[in-house]
Amino acid sequence: MRFMMIVNATKDSEAGVPPSQELIDAMMSYNEELIKAGVLVAADGLHPSASAIRISYPDPGGKPKIIDGPFTEAKEMIAGFTMIEVKSREEAIEWALRMPDPHGFGEGRIELRQVFEPEDLTDDAESIARERAMREQLKHS
Known part of the structure; x- marks a missing residue:
């Protein structure tokens, strides 16, 4: 099971403001x-949204809309x-609880979300095999 620990801004x-050396x-x-x-x-940190680009799809089948950052609501x-790969939800929670406060000052907030596996999305054996093959290729590149 894969889980993503999302660190909120x-x-x-x-x-x-860069994090402290501590x-x-x-x-x-x-x-x-x-x-x-x-x-x-x-595991990686992201640049502030001031340098981000948001792409939205306001109309089904329509042209995507591009919006430059910064975005409001930090x-x-x-x-x-x-991103971690563990045996259970409980193990993911244990690891998330061990993460240091990501911003210090008691402002850190982590969202823990399970990542879909191919079997969660489709019963099509060919699609599942293609996804597995792509992941293996990524591991060896």
């Missing part, structure tokens, strides 16, 4: 624990993520 992260060190230690446990898939923005 704050006013500081949206303003481009927080960087704590996150590095946490990521090292995830690696040693063999559950880390990916609490709805994503500042980073950690």
